[in-house]
Amino acid sequence: METYILSHLEALEAESIHILREVAAEFQRPVLLFSGGKDSICMLRLAEKAFRPARFPFPLLHIDTGHNFPELIAFRDRRAAELGEKLIVRTVEEALAQGIARATPGESSRNRLQTPTLLAALEEFKFDAALGGARRDEEKARAKERVFSFRDAFGQWDPKNQRPELWNLFNARINPGEHMRVFPLSNWTELDIWQYILRERLEIPSIYFTHRREVVRRDGQWLPVSPLLQPRPKEDVRTLAVRVRTIGDISCTGCIESAANNVADIITEIAAARVTERGGRADDKRSETSMEDRKREGYF
Amino acid sequence: MSIATPAPSTELLRFVTAGSVDDGKSTLIGRLLFDSKQIFEDQLEALERSSDLTGGGRINLANLTDGLRAEREQGITIDVAYRYFATPHRKFIVADSPGHVQYTRNMVTGASTANLMLVLVDARQGIIEQTRRHAYIAALLRIPHLVLCINKMDLVGYSEEIYSRISAEFTRFATRLDIRDIAFIPVSALNGDNIVDPSTHMPWHKGPPLLRHLEDVYIASDQNLTDARFPVQYVLRPNSDEHHDFRGYAGQVAGGVFRVGDDVVALPSGRTTRITGIHTLEGPRQTAYAPMSVALLLADDVDISRGDMLVKPDNVPSVGQDIEADVSWMSARPLQLNGKYALKHATRNTRAIVRLLRHRTNIDTLEPEPAATLGLNDIGRIRLTTLTPLAFDSYRRNRQTGGFILVDEATNETVAAGMIADPPPAVPPAVSDGGYAI
Numbered sequence: 001m002e003t004y005i006l007s008h009l010e011a012l013e014a015e016s017i018h019i020l021r022e023v024a025a026e027f028q029r030p031v032l033l034f035s036g037g038k039d040s041i042c043m044l045r046l047a048e049k050a051f052r053p054a055r056f057p058f059p060l061l062h063i064d065t066g067h068n069f070p071e072l073i074a075f076r077d078r079r080a081a082e083l084g085e086k087l088i089v090r091t092v093e094e095a096l097a098q099g100i101a102r103a104t105p106g107e108s109s110r111n112r113l114q115t116p117t118l119l120a121a122l123e124e125f126k127f128d129a130a131l132g133g134a135r136r137d138e139e140k141a142r143a144k145e146r147v148f149s150f151r152d153a154f155g156q157w158d159p160k161n162q163r164p165e166l167w168n169l170f171n172a173r174i175n176p177g178e179h180m181r182v183f184p185l186s187n188w189t190e191l192d193i194w195q196y197i198l199r200e201r202l203e204i205p206s207i208y209f210t211h212r213r214e215v216v217r218r219d220g221q222w223l224p225v226s227p228l229l230q231p232r233p234k235e236d237v238r239t240l241a242v243r244v245r246t247i248g249d250i251s252c253t254g255c256i257e258s259a260a261n262n263v264a265d266i267i268t269e270i271a272a273a274r275v276t277e278r279g280g281r282a283d284d285k286r287s288e289t290s291m292e293d294r295k296r297e298g299y300f
Numbered sequence: 301m302s303i304a305t306p307a308p309s310t311e312l313l314r315f316v317t318a319g320s321v322d323d324g325k326s327t328l329i330g331r332l333l334f335d336s337k338q339i340f341e342d343q344l345e346a347l348e349r350s351s352d353l354t355g356g357g358r359i360n361l362a363n364l365t366d367g368l369r370a371e372r373e374q375g376i377t378i379d380v381a382y383r384y385f386a387t388p389h390r391k392f393i394v395a396d397s398p399g400h401v402q403y404t405r406n407m408v409t410g411a412s413t414a415n416l417m418l419v420l421v422d423a424r425q426g427i428i429e430q431t432r433r434h435a436y437i438a439a440l441l442r443i444p445h446l447v448l449c450i451n452k453m454d455l456v457g458y459s460e461e462i463y464s465r466i467s468a469e470f471t472r473f474a475t476r477l478d479i480r481d482i483a484f485i486p487v488s489a490l491n492g493d494n495i496v497d498p499s500t501h502m503p504w505h506k507g508p509p510l511l512r513h514l515e516d517v518y519i520a521s522d523q524n525l526t527d528a529r530f531p532v533q534y535v536l537r538p539n540s541d542e543h544h545d546f547r548g549y550a551g552q553v554a555g556g557v558f559r560v561g562d563d564v565v566a567l568p569s570g571r572t573t574r575i576t577g578i579h580t581l582e583g584p585r586q587t588a589y590a591p592m593s594v595a596l597l598l599a600d601d602v603d604i605s606r607g608d609m610l611v612k613p614d615n616v617p618s619v620g621q622d623i624e625a626d627v628s629w630m631s632a633r634p635l636q637l638n639g640k641y642a643l644k645h646a647t648r649n650t651r652a653i654v655r656l657l658r659h660r661t662n663i664d665t666l667e668p669e670p671a672a673t674l675g676l677n678d679i680g681r682i683r684l685t686t687l688t689p690l691a692f693d694s695y696r697r698n699r700q701t702g703g704f705i706l707v708d709e710a711t712n713e714t715v716a717a718g719m720i721a722d723p724p725p726a727v728p729p730a731v732s733d734g735g736y737a738i
Contacts, residue, residue, distance in 0.1 A: 004520075004557065005311065005520050006312075007312075008310045008311060008312035008391040011591065012312070014591050014592050015591070015593075017593035018533070018593050021533045021550055021551075022533065024534055025533060025647070048581055049580070049581045050593070051536060052581055053536070053540070053543040053546055054537060054538035054539075054543075055538065136384070137384045140381075143382050143383065144380065144381050159379070160379075162379065163714045164405055164406070164408070164409040164714050164717065165409060166412040166703065166705055166717045167412045167699060167700065168413075168552070168700070169644050169645075169646075169703065171644065171714045173642065173707055173712040175712065186382070187382065187393055189384045189386070192391075
């Protein structure tokens with residue numbers, strides 16, 4: 001006897017596939033933003049579910065800060081090759097060289113510099129829709145963002161003037177020069193992502209699992225020591241068994257002490273965690289509305 | 301509450317919250333998150349940092365959900381905020397909506413996907429116009445379940461009499477609405493009474509606390525599994541040697557169950573064919589039901605494309621270009637009679653002309669009243685003609701195939717949410733009491 005009930009993961013999956021197919025049907029030149037992180041790994045699986053046995057109706061785009069965990073870049077290239085899909089990479093380095101992006105003196109993280117780099121890439125390829133892996137549970141400003149999030153000709157988000165979004169009917173209409181950011185994972189939580197990775201047996205970069213790494217205590221977190229981040233005098237430097245919970249610019253991505261070496265252990269750890277995922281991201285801590293401010297400018 | 305790890309097979313419940321500005325709606329959501337241990341240390345820390353600004357030194361749970369700068373500064377909820385929490389039994393998606401009349405459109409938005417509406421009333425004030433308006437929206441958007449939370453019970457001495465009076469008054473009002481299931485729960489969101497655990501202050505309340513009710517309310521029958529509807533969304537046609545003959549009609553099942561071997565009719569053309577396979581990445585399936593996203597393989601190479609709808613020959617929706625619907629107007633630019641709009645219904649994009657405005661509904665009295673136009677946050681009954689035929693059901697029968705949006709072709713703004721009306725009865729009722737069916 002078959003019961004006609006979907007589990008929460010199946011319901012979320014069906015919703016995300018629907019969103020991906022709407023983008024393919026409604027836009028001329030969509031693109032999928034792929035960083036190699038856990039959310040965009042789920043996005044690729046959902047795209048396979050939406051479009052196989054056909055090819056993806058969009059290329060993949062990575063905005064490379066140059067401040068990466070090397071494991072992530074290797075994983076990114078391998079995954080794109082396995083899928084046989086086209087990967088475009090645009091770097092903050094080039095954007096700085098061309099004057100598209102300008103570094104702020106004293107700011108070591110390049111997260112903010114991704115914004116002009118991304119906007120320039122969207123313009124270069126005339127992309128009219130960019131699929132992103134952002135989730136509403138990540139941050140308060142994201143909690144209010146639409147699945148189809150309209151951006152004006154300057155790439156800006158206007159939180160007070162968003163289009164109402166009803167049922168599963170998405171208004172995809174834009175004028176030339178404008179674009180849409182689309183977030184198929186809007187309704188997923190961090191735990192859903194990990195349960196999906198487990199269910200689908202998805203490969204993820206090794207830095208999500210426990211490994212020994214030299215880290216330095218700064219701003220209440222353990223930051224990885226790298227050529228981009230050298231300990232200052234008197235700072236507490238240790239080699240610990242750590243893993244990352246979310247991946248950003250290597251100079252500001254906090255590591256957590258963890259012994260989790262498989263996905264099931266990570267799920268147990270997250271379920272018991274007392275700090276949110278982005279609690280390890282120094283860039284979000286600056287003010288109560290720092291994400292809103294960055295998003296207004298055109299951040300992911 | 302134990303640690304919230306939903307099993308992978310947990311059901312999903314979507315609910316929308318509604319309340320007036322000071323009913324403590326955001327506090328209630330904050331309380332559900334807090335008591336089900338979904339608030340994390342860094343969020344608590346951020347709350348403590350900001351509490352000096354808005355909470356008078358006391359931690360303000362509303363700051364957890366009101367994330368936009370303007371909201372924090374003004375201490376109000378402007379837009380729908382989506383929140384997530386889970387218990388071992390269910391995963392919840394909360395559309396936290398502003399309650400004030402000027403944000404009716406935001407509430408309609410939050411209500412459109414909800415299984416349940418949680419309406420808050422202040423025990424000191426009882427049922428007010430806004431309560432009626434919110435219940436009306438629940439009925440209009442056909443939310444199957446409603447919970448009336450009578451909040452701030454701590455401020456009325458946890459009085460059973462006050463609770464009973466408010467419940468009775470709401471019940472009398474709700475008989476005019478068509479809501480399947482209504483529950484009443486006396487709570488204090490601020491103190492946590494009857495939120496997660498039964499309140500020791502109100503032993504007279506025999507029903508479950510709010511969270512238990514949300515975990516147990518029966519939602520399996522909310523989905524229409526009777527009328528098979530498959531709006532074709534996208535045609536999968538790999539141009540590869542390996543899959544040379546593959547043609548998959550991709551989409552999300554909008555109602556009912558499809559099986560391999562079923563005869564199907566493509567609407568609006570009326571061509572018939574048969575399902576030869578149901579394709580997913582995991583491999584072929586024998587059945588597909590709402591709300592699965594799949595791809596159907598068909599016996600004949602018929603001309604079917606995005607916007608068409610596959611149904612079964614013995615259960616077909618209406619097909620036509622003249623549509624009667626209730627609309628919630630969402631734009632500051634009023635409805636233009638005889639104006640042309642872009643219309644999106646299921647996967648069909650077409651255009652429509654608004655031929656007629658029958659009435660505007662006074663959402664405080666629920667009475668229809670004559671009107672020349674509809675303005676922002678108005679609700680009314682219109683008649684429109686579409687450029688191409690639509691295959692549709694009444695919204696009462698199916699929220700997916702009975703709902704549509706209107707878009708302003710100049711500004712690309714979504715201006716209205718439409719709910720297709722029931723077909724007129726074959727025989728007009730003999731007696732009219734002047735009442736108005738919602």
